[in-house]
Each structure stands twice: as structure tokens, then as C-alpha cells.
Amino acid sequence: MKIVHVVYSMEMGGAEMLVAQLSRLQQKKGHDVTVCAYSKLGILGERLIEDGINTHVMGEAHPAKTVLRYLRLFRKMRPDVVHCHNPAPTLQAALGARLAGASCVLATRHSLVSPPYDTAAEIKFNLVARCLDWIVGICDITCNNLRGAPLARLDQIVRVYNGAAPVQTSASVLRDDNFFTLLFVGRVAAIKDLGTLLKAVSIAHTKEPRLRLWIVGDGPVRASLESIARDLHLSDVVTFWGEQMQTERFFNAADAVAMSSTSEGLPMSLLQGMSLGLPAVVTAVGGMKEIVDLSGGGLMSPVGDPATMAGSILRLIEDPVLRAQLGTNASETYRTEFTLEQMESAYARLYRSGRRPLTDDERP
Template sequence: MKIVHVVYNMEMGGAEMLVAQLCRMQRGNGHQVEVCAYDKLGALGAVLREEGFTVHVLGEAPVPRTMLRYLKLFRRLRPDVVHCHNPAPTLQAAMGARLAGVECVLATRHSLVSPPYDRAGEIKFSTWSWLWLDWVAGICEVTCENLRAAPLARREKVVRVYNGTSAINRVPVERVADEFRLLFVGRLAKIKDLGTLIRAVALAAERVPRLRLDVVGDGPVRGELEALARELGAAERIRFHGQQMETARFFSGADVFAMSSVSEGLPMSLLQAMSLGLPAVLTDVGGMREVMDLSRSGLLAPVGDAAALAEAIVRLADDEALRAEFSRRAVATYQAEFTLERMDAEYMRLYRTVGNRA
């Protein structure tokens, strides 16, 4: 089977990491896999090229020209499947794929509808784009609910495919005695609200003196976050590591995984943490609650509530038995629900099951 994944770019991000892992697994299973990026190659795109994948880069252009470029590309490549990831690539590529005679065209929505609600944008996605699609996959049930609730949505096309990821392999890491280490992995953007986590760390440190936070990732608000850590007197406890291609040593050195997002689908970094048995402290939002309801492997706090997040951190720091139970549950749920193999099998079933066209 020839499969083309269509993305905005292949910079470091959860959706892009998922696409890269899916490409590797599908090629390993004997399929011919290529990637097409609209904006630019990106760090992950460069890695895929080094691994022998063909990664096309269209380059920015007005929408009509971009749609024509996709049509020409698909007529030349003649794929069996075009798999679009997120709204913009779907709007740009889905019609061209269908007009080029592609047998199966589907899209994955990798996030929730972020506030504020963009009614016009969601109407374009759920009416124009969906005309050309066989399936629209949501990465968790909350994302599927968002998709079904969009104006004029074709609800029968919506299916849930939980994100999956390769397991993190534990590596040897030197630890300072008595340290309690939190880990955040993700893009440093406003929607992640990492400021709330930093405030929580400053509060919790009064009762957990050896508390530390490792922040792995980069983004537009990094300077603000570093300034906040200094302002709160927590700079020595919080280390910003920037973007990292290899993250196993950070997961291996952590005691708890933490996220304080205000909107979230099903973050890949959370699933990676679960694969290694890390308990979680999370905000009660989106797919993160769904994962915690399934696994019972962490604690939830209200969005923006640094004091509640700090209490959750302290509770886990003080209760080794609870951490051990959460760790066991995390691994079991990852293996049952969130492996890369399970996700790939579900997508392959959709690729082969065509019948929901307009």
C-alpha cells in the first residue's frame, strides 16, 4: 500500500512526532510511505529524510495554488491513501486527493477546538473538507465530541483512534540523593500554561525542599517563563533544557510527569511517560482527564489553580506507595490502549474500509 501523510510542517511537536513514528511503523510493515509538508521541512522532516523517507515540501502559497499543487502531486504519486493531519492540511489537500482518484482519504484532528471558538474555521473544516473525506479521526473521545458538535458536521464519519507511541526505554541516569524530580515535555506556548506549573513548584517547594522541575522543549514564551521562575525565587529548581531530539534520559530521571495546559487533546509526552511508569500531575482538561479515568495513574487539578497543583505534587512526593501503584497502573493502561502498534492497526483498518463518502 502507498501512503502519503500530509502535514503543515515537520517541526518538533506531538502530532509531528506521531506522524514520524507512524511512518516508521508502516514502512516496517512493508508499505511505501511518503510525507508532504506545506510550510517547511522542520527538524523531524530532516531526520526522516536521513532515514530514507521522501519528504515533499510545497512551500507557502495562496490556498488555490496550494490546492492545485496537491492535486498535481497526488496525480503523479498515485497513492492508495492520503492521511491528512489537522485542519489546515486537510483543507488544502483533501479535495486534490479525491480528484486525483485516491482510494482512501482521511484526516486526524490532533487537538481540541482551542478557545476562542472559531465558528467560521470549524464550518470550513466540517463542511468543505469533510465532503472529500472517508473518515475524520479524533485522538480521544473529547476531540470526537468536538468534531461531532461542529456546525453541519457529518457525524457518521467521525471515529476515535487513540494516539499511540513507542515505549520509552529506561536509560541509566545519575540522581542527586533525596531529589524529587518533575518533568514537563512539550512546546512552550501560552496554551500549555506552564506558568501555573512553575508557580505550583514554588509553592510545593516549601514542603518538598528537594523538589526540581525539568522543562524539555522550546517555544515563544520561554523567556517569560524563565523570568517568572527568577521572580518567584525558583530559578535554581527549574531547568530549561530547550528542544531535545532524544528525551529518554529526562523521562528516566523523573519521578512524576506534569502538565498544566488550559486546552489539550491527548499529549504524546503523557503517553511516553506512562510507558515508563511515571505517575502524573495534570490539569483537568480534554483528553488528559480521559486518560486518568482509564488509568487512575495520576492526580488532576483545576485549570490555572497553582495551589491545587502544588497540593497534588506534595501528595505524590510524600506517598511512595501511591506513586508505586500509579506507576503500575500507568504501564498497564499504556500497554492496553496507547501503543504504537494498536494505533497503527486501527488506522490500517480505516485505510481498508472505505464507504463513508458524501
């Protein structure tokens, strides 16, 4: 099949990493894959080009002009499948894909889409969704929220769990068994509420001085978080590693994954940690709650509650039997539900179905 993925950019981010991994696997399976970014190529786009995947930037323009650009591109390319990722790329490309005769046009909503809805934005999306065959939610709660949005087409919505390539087990020069290492990997943005995680680490560190936290990623609130860490006297406890293309050494040196988001879909870093059998300490929101409930692979705390999160961290440190069991649960559930191959197979079934209703056996 000739498959086109449409994204806003290919800068570092969870959805962008997923698109990159999915594109590589689809290419490996013999498909002709193209990635179209509206805004910026980004480091992930550069790597896709190095891997021989056609990746290019459409260029920012007036919305109507962007729609026409995609229509011309698709009429030239004649893709079988146009796969849009998130609302803006869907608004830009779905109509052109349908008019150009693509046999399957679908959109994946990678964010949680929590109520209260942005009513105008959801109405606009669901009007354009008339051009789509499928709207994919990346977890059950995302699908439920999509169904409650204004003008939603219930028969279009289907769940495909995110999948992630496994982190390869290897020795890491960063590992030090004298410490218990919590790892956050992701965009350093306000919605991640890393201030709560820093406060939790501060509380737990007073009882367990072996604790340390690594924050791998960059973003708009990094400077303020570094200031909070200094104010909490955590300069020797917390390391801000910045954006890293190769994160395997961090996962292999960690003892647990930690996320304190106020809203979250299904983060790639959580799945990567699960692939290595790392337990998770997370807030009970969105896809994270769904996955921890499903797997039994972590401990949860309410949003914005550093004291409860600190208690979860201390439980992991003080109870190696619990830690091992949670890790085993995580790795087993990753293998049965969240591999990259399972996600690719689910999308392939949607691609082949076009507008035909799925049978129970075909449904992801």
C-alpha cells in the first residue's frame, strides 16, 4: 500500500515518535510510506529521511491554501491510505485525501480530549470527520470522550492502543546500584506537572537519601522547574538531561518510571518502561490510569498530590518484592497489548477495511 502520514511537525514528542516507529515498520513490511509535516521537519523527520522514508514539510500557509496544497499532493501521489494524526492535520488533509480518491482516510487523536470540550474545535473536527472512514482513540477513555463530543459520529470511533518498539536490554554506564533512580522521559511542559513530581521526590528523599530523579526531555517550563529544584535543595538529587535522541541508556539505568501529568493520553515512555519491566509511579489520569489498572504494573496517586506520590515512591524503594511483581506485570502486559507490531496490525486492518464496517474478528 501507498501510505501517507500527515502530522503537524516531526519534532520530538510522543505522537511524533509513534509516527516515526510506525512508518519504519510499515516500510519494513513493504509499504510505500511518506510523512508530510505542516510546520517543521524536526529531528525525528531528519532521521526518517536518513532511513529512506520520504519526509517533507508542506510549509505554513493560510488554512484554505494548505487544504489545496494537500489536494494537489494527493492527486499527484494517489495514496491508498491517508493517516492524519491529531485535529489540525485532519482539518488540513482529510478533505483533499477524500477528493483525491484515497481508499481509506483516518485520523488518530493522540491526546485525551477531556471534557469540558473546546466546543468550537470539536464541532469543526467532527464536521471534517465526515471525510474520514475512522477516528481512532488511543485508549478507551479517549474513545469515550470522543463519543461525547458535539456532532460525533459514533460508528466511526474505534480504539487502537498505542504501541512502542521495546527498549533493548543492555548494560548502562549510567547505572549505579547505590541509588534508586526514578525516570521521566517526555516533553517538559506545564501539563506534565513536574513540579508535583519534584515535591514528591523532595518528601521521599528526606526518608530515603538513595533516591534520585532523572528528567530526560526539554520544553517551555524547564527553567522554572530547575528553579523549583534549587529551592527544594534537590540540585544533587535531580538531573535535567535535556532532549536526548537515544534514551535506552536512561531506561536501562532506571528503577522505575514516574509521571505526574494533570492530563495524559497513552505516553510512549510508559510503554517503553513496561517493555523493560519497570514499574511506574503515575497520576491516576487518562490512559495512564487505564493501563495501570489493566496491567497492575504501577502505583497511582491523585493529580497534584505530592505526599501520596511520595508514599508510592517509598513503597517501591522499601518493598523489592512488590517492585519485582509490578515490573513482571508491566512486562507481561506490554507483550500482550502494547507492542509496535500489534499496533501496526490493528491499523492495517483499518486501512484495508476502508468504509466497510468491521467484523468482530477485524475490530482492534
